[in-house]
Amino acid sequence: MEWITDPxxxxxxxxxxxxxxxxxxxxxxxxxILAGRLPEHQR
Incomplete structure (x- = not known):
C-alpha cells in the first residue's frame, strides 16, 4: 500500500x-469516418 503515497x-x-x-x-x-463511407443501407 506504499504506492498510494508515491507521487x-x-x-x-x-x-x-x-x-x-x-x-x-x-x-x-x-x-x-469508416461508417460514413459505407452505403446508406449498411450504416
Missing amino acids: QAWIALLTLTALEIVLGIDNIIFIS
Whole structure:
C-alpha cells in the first residue's frame, strides 16, 4: 500500500487515464469516418 503515497504512481495513473481517453476518442472518430463511407443501407 506504499504506492498510494508515491507521487510517481499517481502521475503514471493520470498519464494512462489521459491516454485511454485520447485513444478512445480517436477510435470513435476512426469508426465514424469508416461508417460514413459505407452505403446508406449498411450504416
